[in-house]
Amino acid sequence: xxxxxxxxxxxxxxxxxxxxxxxxxxxxxxxxxxxxxxxxxxxxxxxxxxxxxxxxxxxxxxxxxxxxxxxxxxxxxxxxxxxxxxxxxxxxxxxxxxxxxxxxxxxxxxxxxxxxxxxxxxxxxxxxxxxxxxxxxxxxxxxxxxxxxxxxxxxxxxxxxxxxxxxxxxxxxxxxxxxxxxxxxxxxxxxxxxxxxxxxxxxxxxxxxxxxxxxxxxxxxxxxxxxxxxxxxxxxxxxxxxxxxxxxxxxxxxxxxxxxxxxxxxxxxxxxxxxxxxxxxxxxxxxxxxxxxxxxxxxxxxxxxxxxxxxxxxxxxxxxxxxxxxxxxxxxxxxxxxxxxxxxxxxxxxxxxxxxxxxxxxxxxxxxxxxxxxxxxxxxxxxxxxxxxxxxxxxxxxxxxxxxxxxxxxxxxxxxxxxxxxxxxxxxxxxxxxxxxxxxxxxxxxxxxxxxxxxxxxxxxxxxxxxxxxxxxxxxxxxxxxxxxxxxxxxxxxxxxxxxxxxxxxxxxxxxxxxxxxxxxxxxxxxxxxxxxxxxxxxxxxxxxxxxxxxxxxxxxxxxxxxxxxxxxxxxxxxxxxxxxxxxxxxxxxxxxxxxxxxxxxxxxxxxxxxxxxxxxxxxxxxxxxxxxxxxxxxxxxxxxxxxxxxxxxxxxxxxxxxxxxxxxxxxxxxxxxxx
Numbered sequence: 029x030x031x032x033x034x035x036x037x038x039x040x041x042x043x044x045x046x047x048x049x050x051x052x053x054x055x056x057x058x059x060x061x062x063x064x065x066x067x068x069x070x071x072x073x074x075x076x077x078x079x080x081x082x083x084x085x086x087x088x089x090x091x092x093x094x095x096x097x098x099x100x101x102x103x104x105x106x107x108x109x110x111x112x113x114x115x116x117x118x119x120x121x122x123x124x125x126x127x128x129x130x131x132x133x134x135x136x137x138x139x140x141x142x143x144x145x146x147x148x149x150x151x152x153x154x155x156x157x158x159x160x161x162x163x164x165x166x167x168x169x170x171x172x173x174x175x176x177x178x179x180x181x182x183x184x185x186x187x188x189x190x191x192x193x194x195x196x197x198x199x200x201x202x203x204x205x206x207x208x209x210x211x212x213x214x215x216x217x218x219x220x221x222x223x224x225x226x227x228x229x230x231x232x233x234x235x236x237x238x239x240x241x242x243x244x245x246x247x248x249x250x251x252x253x254x255x256x257x258x259x260x261x262x263x264x265x266x267x268x269x270x271x272x273x274x275x276x277x278x279x280x281x282x283x284x285x286x287x288x289x290x291x292x293x294x295x296x297x298x299x300x301x302x303x304x305x306x307x308x309x310x311x312x313x314x315x316x317x318x319x320x321x322x323x324x325x326x327x328x329x330x331x332x333x334x335x336x337x338x339x340x341x342x343x344x345x346x347x348x349x350x351x352x353x354x355x356x357x358x359x360x361x362x363x364x365x366x367x368x369x370x371x372x373x374x375x376x377x378x379x380x381x382x383x384x385x386x387x388x389x390x391x392x393x394x395x396x397x398x399x400x401x402x403x404x405x406x407x408x409x410x411x412x413x414x415x416x417x418x419x420x421x422x423x424x425x426x427x428x429x430x431x432x433x434x435x436x437x438x439x440x441x442x443x444x445x446x447x448x449x450x451x452x453x454x455x456x457x458x459x460x461x462x463x464x465x466x467x468x469x470x471x472x473x474x475x476x477x478x479x480x481x482x483x484x485x486x487x488x489x490x491x492x493x494x495x496x497x498x499x500x501x502x503x504x505x506x507x508x509x510x511x512x513x514x515x516x517x518x519x520x521x522x523x524x525x526x527x528x529x530x531x532x533x534x535x536x537x538x539x540x541x542x543x544x545x546x547x548x549x550x551x552x553x554x555x556x557x558x559x560x561x562x563x564x565x566x567x568x569x570x571x572x573x574x575x576x577x578x579x580x581x582x583x584x585x586x587x588x589x590x591x592x593x594x595x596x597x598x599x600x601x602x603x604x605x606x607x608x609x610x611x612x613x614x615x616x617x618x619x620x621x622x623x624x625x626x627x628x629x630x631x632x633x634x635x636x637x638x639x640x641x642x643x644x645x646x647x648x649x650x651x652x653x654x655x656x657x658x659x660x661x662x663x664x665x666x667x668x669x670x671x672x673x674x675x676x677x678x679x680x681x682x683x684x685x686x687x688x689x690x691x692x693x694x695x696x697x698x699x700x701x702x703x704x
Contacts, residue, residue, distance in 0.1 A: 030103070030372065030374065030375065032098075032101070032102070032103045032376075034311045035289050036101060036102050036103055036289070037102070037290055037378040037379055038102050038103070038104045038284065038287045039107070039126040039127050039290070040104060040106055040107065040126060040283055040287060041109060041125070041128070041129050041155070042106065042107065042109060043111075043119045043122065043123065043131060043132070043149075043150070044131050044142065045133075045134070045137070045140040045142040045143045045146075046088065046110070046111030047111065047134055048133055048134045048143075050089070050108055050109070050162075051077055051089050052070060052270040054076070054077050054095065054106050054108045055075050055076060056270040056271075056273055057097060057104075057276060057280055058076060058095055058106075060273065060276050061099050061104075061280065063096070063097040070087055070088075071087060076366035077093035077094075079093065079366050082470070088110070089108060089109070089111065089112075090110055090112075091110070092108065092109050092321055093108050094106065094108070094364040094366075094380060095108070095364065096363060096365065097280075099280050101284075102283075102284040104284065107126055108122075109121075109122040111132075111142060113141070113142055113673050114459045114462045114463045115459065117409045119149070120410070123149060123155050124320055125318075125320040127258065127287070127288045127292065128155065128157075128158060128257070128287045129150035129155045129157050130158050131146055131158065131159045133160065133174075134162065134163050134166075135162065135163045135169040135267070136163060136168065138177055139177060140671060141616065141618070141645065141671045141673060142673075144181065144642065145616075151260070154293075154294065156257040156258050156288050156293075157260070157263045158257070158282075158283075158287065159182075159186060159263060159265045160266045160279060161265065162269070162270055164192055164195060164199045164267050164268060164269045164274070165199045165269040165271060168196070171188075171192050172215075172219055175265055181643040182263065185229075185260075185262050185263055186265055187264055187265060188205070188219060188264075189204065189205050189227070189264040190202040190203065190205070190266040190268070190282070191216050192267050199269055199274055200274060201274050201278075202266075202267055202268065202274070202275040204281075205223055205224060206227070206250065206253070206282075206286070207246050209224055209246075226262070227262065229262070230252050230256030231252035234248060254286055254287065254292045257292075258292040258293055264282070264286070266278075266279050289378065290311055294308075296309045296316070296337040298394065298403050298405065299403050300403075302401055310338060311337070311338055312338065312339075312377070313400070314338065314339050314396070314397035314400035315338065315340065315341055315347075315395070315400075316336075316338045316394070316395070316404075317341065317394070318334065318395070319333065319334055319389050319392060319394075319395070320333055320334070320335050320407075321333040322389060322438060323439055324474075326474055329384065329385050330385065332382065332386060332390075332393075333364065333382055334375075334380070334382070334383060336376065336379050337378075337404075338377050339377060343371075343374065346358075347383070347395040348395060349389060350393065350395070350396055350401065350402070350403045351388075351403075354388075356386045358384065358385065358386055359383070359386065360384045361373070361374070361382070362381065362382045362384070363380075364381075364382050390438040391407075391438065391440075392407055407441070409441050410459065411675045411676065412442050412458050412463075413457070413459070413460075413674070413675065414458055414459065414463070414464055414661050415455050415456065415457040415464075415484050416455070416456055416464055416483070417448075417451075418445075418454055418456055418480070419454070420478070421479060422478070425477050425478050425479065428475055429477050429479070432475035433456070436467060436471065442459050443457070443458050443463070443467055444456070448484065450485075450488075450563065451484065453484055453485060455484045483658060486608070486655055486658075487609060488563045488607060489563050490558050490565045490566070490606055490607070491521060491565060491566050491567045491568060491604070491605060492521050492568060492604050493602070494520075494601075494603040495519065495520035495521070495602060496602035497517065498516075498519060498594040498597035498601070499515070499516050499517075500515055500593035500594040501590065502514070502590040504586075505581065509581065510578075510580075510581035511583065511586045512581035512586055513543065513577060513582055513583075513586035513590035514576040514577070514590060515547055515575045515591050516573055516594065517570055517572045517573065517591075517594050519569070519602050520569050520571075520602070521568060521569075521602075522569050523567065524567055524681065525567065527567065528552070528567075528568060528570075530548050530572075531569065531571040532544050533571050534572060534573065538574055538575055538576060539572075539575040539576070539577055540577060542584075543587040544572070546585070546587040548591065549591070550587070550591035550592035551595045553588075553592060554592045554595050554596060555568075555595075559599045559600070559604065560599075561689075561692055561693045561697070565599070566681075570595065570598075572591070605684065605689065606683070606684040606693070607682065607684065608653050608682060608683075608684040609678065609680075609681055610654070610679045610682050611653075611657070611676040612650075612651055612676065612677050612679045613634070613649070613650050613651070613652050613675070613676045614648070614649050614675050615629075615650075616642070616647050616672065616674070617645065617648070617668050618645060618668070618671055619641075619644055621646075621671075621672065622646050629652065632652055632653075632656035633652065633656055633685075634650045634652035634656070636649070637649045657676070660674065661674075
């Protein structure tokens with residue numbers, strides 16, 4: 029068993045906007061705790077939690093990474109999540125495995141878009157929040173003004189606990205108001221007095237004592253803070269400079285003393301799959317845990333990071349995978365330290381460990397004791413919106429591609445791939461162009477799979493807006509057994525979304541019954557291939573009402589062909605149109621970009637449905653043709669300098685404007701003419 033107990037564990041997820049110094053802060057904390065012999069850095073590629081080649085090359089975090097340090101007898105598991113919204117799925121995984129979100133803020137930049145998103149996500153997940161203002165050594169930092177902005181955006185329960193001594197190059201350290209309430213710098217005395225009073229509100233008994241004029245000791249406050257943090261009653265604001273190693277020791281001390289342990293958090297809720305009832309798992313009891321991250325690697329096979337919620341997990345203990353309904357023996361148990369895996373004999377409730385060589389373990393899977401079944405809910409990931417059509421470069425790539433993509437998708441739930449039924453293309457989808465680029469780079473590096481990419485075809489559809497009749501007589505006689513089939517039919521549009529309806533109204537045996545299915549078959553084949561531009565036909569009703577046949581020459585093939593051409597004849601007369609997919613889009617941007625965003629939406633045929641304010645951010649909701657936002661991720665990043673984000677979900681299909689449809693049809697018919 030490990031040397032520490034559940035009460036000694038602190039699981040802390042570092043989240044926030046990019047460039048807030050999360051990885052540098054982790055590096056400083058590990059070095060300060062003597063968990064590392066030398067101080068690594070992001071710039072020279074030696075940071076413990078930025079170890080993937082793509083991270084070293086780009087000098088930015090891409091993956092969630094975990095490392096731990098021992099501070100004052102506490103085992104602090106640090107989960108370093110990327111700050112770019114492109115990789116927001118990694119932050120989702122981190123926050124689902126932690127009791128505390130350390131929300132990092134760049135002292136010079138202040139609150140940015142992803143700061144707010146991580147704040148909201150932590151709140152939804154019920155995770156305790158602590159704000160760490162990093163990079164206090166930068167020029168023009170005004171701490172009191174930044175604290176005021178934080179409180180205006182996030183609430184008055186945000187309380188400065190560490191106050192800076194100096195700023196910019198003169199920043200030399202911090203004062204802890206909990207341990208040293210009278211040590212605040214002169215220029216921050218008013219802020220300190222208000223903060224001290226707000227801290228008293230974390231506990232009713234302390235507040236009553238304080239209001240009665242009685243002294244409240246640091247020890248009394250220390251006992252009340254973890255529970256108040258876990259309940260969200262108070263959000264401490266800390267400050268430091270990771271680069272100068274100033275305030276880092278005090279920040280770590282605060283986490284060790286006051287951040288909630290797994291015992292302070294509410295029990296993890298799940299479901300009993302046999303009884304179909306809600307259950308919860310507190311640290312005591314039978315084994316339960318959840319995979320919050322998995323890595324597919326051809327060299328180490330599957331690596332699964334597990335947060336243990338209850339019971340203990342031993343290195344030689346089989347684990348039961350609730351999703352697949354069977355147990356597996358793990359290849360090894362270890363504590364992750366960046367890329368390094370440090371073997372351990374067992375893990376207690378609340379801890380974070382890695383297991384190897386269990387191929388069936390995917391992100392979000394529940395592991396448990398087979399005698400005490402539980403299934404924890406899967407994580408809710410942000411929508412991925414940027415797609416590319418891919419084709420393997422060689423036959424060898426084709427052979428490896430499907431299995432490799434499955435492994436990548438199992439590791440990263442924000443990446444998905446599928447065969448588009450409308451276009452037949454294999455389409456991969458990620459959070460952004462950068463995310464997709466990283467996926468493709470890893471397919472090549474890890475699995476030796478290379479693909480060519482192009483913009484995916486838009487899944488348009490064809491339909492009609494009027495009724496018409498169609499007719500075709502197929503007659504081919506050149507001696508011997510010939511071909512003959514004649515079909516009359518009516519075509520009319522149906523309500524959007526009703527698909528295809530076929531009605532047989534033939535009377536008096538004008539067409540024998542055995543030839544009706546071939547007629548329908550011919551029509552359905554034409555519907556799949558399209559008539560005017562090669563897209564599937566939807567929302568039409570066909571009624572076959574007359575025709576003729578030949579006793580000798582008629583056969584299924586003749587009527588299949590006659591049905592197809594009669595349908596095309598009617599379709600051309602029934603005012604055919606193309607339908608385009610319309611999506612709901614929700615765009616979040618700083619208020620100063622609103623004019624640019626609404627103007628751009630209007631130019632893209634968007635229809636604004638509403639607007640909301642979220643602090644200094646604006647949320648615009650609109651409906652817009654999918655055709656108009658194929659490049660929107662790049663455009664939004666350009667307009668807002670990376671501060672904007674958006675999400676989409678399918679809405680409906682609508683008629684494509686005539687001018688655009690003419691261009692699409694011309695392009696579709698050109699290859700046919702060239703072949704002829």
